[in-house]
Amino acid sequence: MVEPGERLLARLHPSVAPLVVGAAGLAATAYIASVDPHEGGHYPTCPSLYLTGFYCPGCGSLRAIHDLAHLDLAGAWGMNPLAVIALPWLAWRWLRWALESAGVSVTTRPAPGWALYLLAGAVILYGILRNIPALAPWLAP
Amino acid sequence: MTDIPPPPMSPEPSYGAPAPQPPNNNLVWAILTTVLCCLPLGIVAIVKAAEVNSKWQAGDYAGAQASAEAAKKWSIWSAVAAAIVAVLYILFFVVLGAASSSY
Numbered sequence: 001m002v003e004p005g006e007r008l009l010a011r012l013h014p015s016v017a018p019l020v021v022g023a024a025g026l027a028a029t030a031y032i033a034s035v036d037p038h039e040g041g042h043y044p045t046c047p048s049l050y051l052t053g054f055y056c057p058g059c060g061s062l063r064a065i066h067d068l069a070h071l072d073l074a075g076a077w078g079m080n081p082l083a084v085i086a087l088p089w090l091a092w093r094w095l096r097w098a099l100e101s102a103g104v105s106v107t108t109r110p111a112p113g114w115a116l117y118l119l120a121g122a123v124i125l126y127g128i129l130r131n132i133p134a135l136a137p138w139l140a141p
Numbered sequence: 142m143t144d145i146p147p148p149p150m151s152p153e154p155s156y157g158a159p160a161p162q163p164p165n166n167n168l169v170w171a172i173l174t175t176v177l178c179c180l181p182l183g184i185v186a187i188v189k190a191a192e193v194n195s196k197w198q199a200g201d202y203a204g205a206q207a208s209a210e211a212a213k214k215w216s217i218w219s220a221v222a223a224a225i226v227a228v229l230y231i232l233f234f235v236v237l238g239a240a241s242s243s244y
Binding site for chain 2: 086089113114119
């Protein structure tokens with residue numbers, strides 16, 4: 001199924017899309033690194049936290065990105081361990097996309113279905129556990 | 142949605158050829174919306190991505206293709222929902238700020 005956006009992209013060099021996305025990611029990271037999300041007032045409170053009062057699985061991601069950009073792995077892990085695990089994976093998927101667009105074939109095996117079901121379950125469990133006060137020192141942002 | 146193309150693979154197993162890649166399960170979008178936008182839709186998208194891979198590995202190529210379409214749909218919806226929520230949220234604070242600063 002070819003969509004209009006994909007048709008436009010097809011006329012450009014295949015590496016344009018990953019390069020644009022990579023540049024946008026770097027720019028966003030640089031912004032988050034320089035404007036500290038640990039300090040109130042720099043970014044609005046996440047709508048879901050504001051409305052529900054619960055930490056969702058994504059809470060603390062901006063602070064984790066800020067800490068990672070400053071090479072503070074322990075700080076990032078304390079904010080959102082899920083983000084610390086997910087970000088290198090996203091970077092790898094970007095690299096694979098960029099390499100494939102440049103004609104370098106990367107052979108990978110697709111993840112087994114059960115592993116992805118396990119991931120979905122783990123994300124839900126993580127979202128519940130990080131709101132339990134006794135576990136807050138490890139899981140809450 | 143427009144017409145759905147027929148699944149490219151026949152359900153019969155191929156003869157000794159290495160298994161091709163399953164259809165795009167959009168897991169990147171699922172993870173992005175879960176970690177950055179935090180919407181329940183992101184978790185639904187992860188489950189759909191799991192369906193794509195497990196159906197593919199069970200040899201149900203048509204089912205995997207259908208789940209891939211669903212995964213794509215959920216990814217688009219979660220991105221759209223995130224954008225709408227962000228715009229409404231910014232508007233909410235702009236209105237609140239205007240109301241509190243007026244005399």
